[in-house]
Amino acid sequence: MQTPVLANSRSSLAGGSASGAAQEPTLKVDDLWVNYKTQRGAVQAVRGVSFEVGLGETLAFIGESGCGKTTLGLALIRLLPKTAVIPRGKAIYSRNGLATDLLKMDQGALREFRWKECAMIFQGAQNAFNPILRIRDQVLDTAQAHGESNPNRVRERVLELFRLVSLDPERVLNAYPHELSGGMRQRVLLALGLLLDPQLIILDEPTTALDILTVRSVIEVLRDLRKQIDFSLILISHDLSLAAELADRVGTMYAGMLVEVANVMDTYYHPYHPYTIGLIRAVPTLSGEHRDLISIPGSPPDLITPPKGCAFNPRCPYATDECREQQPPLLNVGVDHQVACWNWQTVVADQGSRLIMGARAQA
Amino acid sequence: MAAMMELFNLERSFKIGRSTVRAVDGVNLRVNEGEVVCVVGESGCGKTTTGKMAVGLLRPTGGEVRYRGKDIWQMTPAEFRKYRQAVQIIHQDPYSSLNPTQTIGDILAAPLMRHSIARNRLDARNRAAELLRTVDLTPPNDFLDKYPHQLSGGQRQRVSVARALTVHPSFIMADEAVSMLDVSIRVSLLKMLGRFRKEMGMTYLFITHDLAVARFFAWDGRIAVMYLGRVVEIGPTPRLIGEPQHPYTKALLSAIPEADPRATRNKERVALRSMDVPSLKNVPPGCSFHPRCPLFVPGLCDVEVPKLTDIGHATEVACHVVAAEHARAEGSKVPG
Incomplete structure (x- = not known):
C-alpha cells in the first residue's frame, strides 16, 4: 500500500x-x-x-x-x-x-x-x-x-x-x-x-x-x-x-495573477471578473442559440513592466481611476467565489440587466 | 448561384514504402460564389x-478540380496564373508562414510587385499600408518596418491575411487559420474574415477540426464532414449541427466538450462499437466507418461504399441505413 x-x-x-x-x-x-x-x-x-x-x-x-x-x-x-x-x-x-x-x-x-x-x-x-x-x-x-x-x-x-x-x-x-x-x-x-x-x-x-x-x-x-x-x-x-x-472549481489567470476563483457553475454562468466574462463570451459553442461572439480588445501586457493598478485595466470596459492606480485584492464575494476587481458590483449589475434585456428580446 | 469551385470525384493517393494510402477518395464538393463551405x-x-488540391498546390491522382467551370489542370498557363491569383491561402501557423528576415512591408510588397499591381516601390508601400488598415493593424506605420517576430500570433495571422489580399483574390482557402490563436483573438479574426464576404464578396473554403468554430463562421453556409478521405455528410450549417444525420457526425457532435458545464456534462453520447481509428493504409471495405458504427448492417455496410444521397433540406448523407430510412419515409407519404 x-x-x-x-x-x-x-x-x-x-x-x-x-x-x-x-x-x-x-x-x-x-x-x-x-x-x-x-x-x-x-x-x-x-x-x-x-x-x-x-x-x-x-x-x-x-x-x-x-x-x-x-x-x-x-x-x-x-x-x-x-x-x-x-x-x-x-x-x-x-x-x-x-x-x-x-x-x-x-x-x-x-x-x-x-x-x-x-x-x-x-x-x-x-x-x-x-x-x-x-x-x-x-x-x-x-x-x-x-x-x-x-x-x-x-x-x-x-x-x-x-x-x-x-x-x-x-x-x-x-x-x-x-x-x-x-x-x-x-x-x-x-x-x-x-x-x-x-x-x-x-x-x-x-x-x-x-x-x-x-x-x-x-x-x-x-x-x-x-x-x-x-x-x-x-x-x-x-x-x-x-x-x-x-x-469543481476554476481559477482564471491573467497576467500572472488569479483574477477570479469560483466553483465551476459560477465561473461559466455567473462570472464576475470582466476578463472571465470576456473569455466566456469569446468561445463559440455548438448548443444553444447562434449568438454573437465578442472578442476582448487589445492584447495581454508585457510582464517585465506590468501596468500600474489592475493588469487588465487597459482592456477593460469597466476600468475607473482606481483600477489604473491600485491592484485590486482577491476578495470573497460569495459562496466559494473570489474575484479581484474594484468594480465587481457594477459589473454584476450590468451583466444582470443585460441578461434580463436579452430574455425580453427573445420573448 | 454560380459555382465557383467544383471538386469532382477528387482522389489523391500517396505512396508510402510499398503501400499506397488514399488520403482523399472520391470527394465531390461545390463552393458557390460568395459562399462559405467548412470542411471538418x-x-x-x-x-x-482536399484543400491543397482545391487551390492547385497538389495535383489530384484522380478526378477534377474546376474553377469557374474549367479543369484547373487543363488550363493554359495564362489561365492558370489568373486562377492562382484569384485563389489564395491562409495557413495554420503564422509563426512559420512569414519570412522571418523580411519586414512586414517587404512581405506585402513582394506579391504586389510580382503581379504588377504596384507601379513602383512607393506605390507598393502605400498599398501595403492600405492592406494593413484593412486587417485592422493600425496605424500601419507601426507595423510596416517590423519583423514578424516582433508581432503577436494574432497580429502575424492578420499579416498573413493581408498578404493573401494583396492580389485581390475572390476565393480563400483557410486551413486551421485560427487554431493556434487564443480564444479572445480568434473571434476578432473570424469576424474580420466574415466581413470580407460583405465588403469584397469573398468566397471561403474553411478547413477546421473545430465544429464550434465552423458553426460560428459558416452559420449561413454549409459544412462538409469528412471521414477517412470521404465526405460522409454535407448540409446547411444550422441543420447539420442541430440535426446531424450520419452516425459519425452524430458521434462527433455528442463527443465534443463545450464551455458550458451543464450542457457538456449531461449531453447524451453516441456509443461507438470501437474507439480505434482505422489506419489509412488499411481502410475498411464498404463504408469505412462500419467497424465503429452503431447502425452497422452486416452484408451491406461492410461490402458496398455508400454514396452521398440527397435526403432533403439540402442535406446529403453517405449512409446506407439513413438513406433507406429516408426512402421509406418518402415512400409512405400519401401522393398528391
Whole structure:
C-alpha cells in the first residue's frame, strides 16, 4: 500500500508538523511569485498567486497563452528552468496530517516528493516515450527510479491502473510506443502518473493535439479515476470546455495573477471578473442559440513592466481611476467565489440587466 | 448561384514504402460564389489534402478540380496564373508562414510587385499600408518596418491575411487559420474574415477540426464532414449541427466538450462499437466507418461504399441505413 513519504523522510522536511487535522487541503499556496531572468529584465510570470486544493477536488486554471498557468504548475513540482527564481511565496503540501512547504524542500526531499506525492503530466508528453523501449520497461524504470524495486508489486499495480484507464494491460505492456494511438499513450501516462499513488496530479493541457473522440475518452477516463481514487487534481488548460467538463472549481489567470476563483457553475454562468466574462463570451459553442461572439480588445501586457493598478485595466470596459492606480485584492464575494476587481458590483449589475434585456428580446 | 469551385470525384493517393494510402477518395464538393463551405473532420480525414488540391498546390491522382467551370489542370498557363491569383491561402501557423528576415512591408510588397499591381516601390508601400488598415493593424506605420517576430500570433495571422489580399483574390482557402490563436483573438479574426464576404464578396473554403468554430463562421453556409478521405455528410450549417444525420457526425457532435458545464456534462453520447481509428493504409471495405458504427448492417455496410444521397433540406448523407430510412419515409407519404 502507500508509504507516506512524509513520515519516512520527516527529518529532511523543513517545517514538517503533525497537526493531525484530516481536513487540511492537499495544497495551500500563498502569495507565490515566479520571475524569469531575461536580458531585458525580470519577467514576472506569476505574481502573488494564492489558492487551495482539497483532497478529491479538481481545480482548473484557465487563461490564455502567457498568463503564467504552466509556470505555476512547474513551480509546484519544482521543475522551473534555471532562469526562474521564486522571490516569495509558500506552497504547503499536506498528507496524513503532515505538512511541508514544498518550496523549501532540498533535492533529496524533492526526489521523494515527485511522483510519490505529486505527478505532473506535461503537454504533449504522450509523444515523449522512449521509442525503442516497450511500455513495460518504461513503467518498471519509473518505479525503480522512485524506489519501488519489487517488479511483481509494480506489475500488479500497473494491471489494476491500466484497467482503470480502459487499456488492455497485456497488449499495452508489451507494445512499443508507436504501436499505440495518441489517446492510448495519454492513458498510459495517466496510469503511470498514478503508479506510486500520489495525492496530487498536475495535468498541463492533457487533451491538446488529440482528436475529438480521443479527447472524449480521456475525459471519461479522468472522470472514472476521480470516482475510484482519491487524489487532488490541478488541471491547466487554455481550453474552457475541458474545465467545464472536469473542474469543481476554476481559477482564471491573467497576467500572472488569479483574477477570479469560483466553483465551476459560477465561473461559466455567473462570472464576475470582466476578463472571465470576456473569455466566456469569446468561445463559440455548438448548443444553444447562434449568438454573437465578442472578442476582448487589445492584447495581454508585457510582464517585465506590468501596468500600474489592475493588469487588465487597459482592456477593460469597466476600468475607473482606481483600477489604473491600485491592484485590486482577491476578495470573497460569495459562496466559494473570489474575484479581484474594484468594480465587481457594477459589473454584476450590468451583466444582470443585460441578461434580463436579452430574455425580453427573445420573448 | 454560380459555382465557383467544383471538386469532382477528387482522389489523391500517396505512396508510402510499398503501400499506397488514399488520403482523399472520391470527394465531390461545390463552393458557390460568395459562399462559405467548412470542411471538418479529425486528423487524417483528408481535409487538408482536399484543400491543397482545391487551390492547385497538389495535383489530384484522380478526378477534377474546376474553377469557374474549367479543369484547373487543363488550363493554359495564362489561365492558370489568373486562377492562382484569384485563389489564395491562409495557413495554420503564422509563426512559420512569414519570412522571418523580411519586414512586414517587404512581405506585402513582394506579391504586389510580382503581379504588377504596384507601379513602383512607393506605390507598393502605400498599398501595403492600405492592406494593413484593412486587417485592422493600425496605424500601419507601426507595423510596416517590423519583423514578424516582433508581432503577436494574432497580429502575424492578420499579416498573413493581408498578404493573401494583396492580389485581390475572390476565393480563400483557410486551413486551421485560427487554431493556434487564443480564444479572445480568434473571434476578432473570424469576424474580420466574415466581413470580407460583405465588403469584397469573398468566397471561403474553411478547413477546421473545430465544429464550434465552423458553426460560428459558416452559420449561413454549409459544412462538409469528412471521414477517412470521404465526405460522409454535407448540409446547411444550422441543420447539420442541430440535426446531424450520419452516425459519425452524430458521434462527433455528442463527443465534443463545450464551455458550458451543464450542457457538456449531461449531453447524451453516441456509443461507438470501437474507439480505434482505422489506419489509412488499411481502410475498411464498404463504408469505412462500419467497424465503429452503431447502425452497422452486416452484408451491406461492410461490402458496398455508400454514396452521398440527397435526403432533403439540402442535406446529403453517405449512409446506407439513413438513406433507406429516408426512402421509406418518402415512400409512405400519401401522393398528391
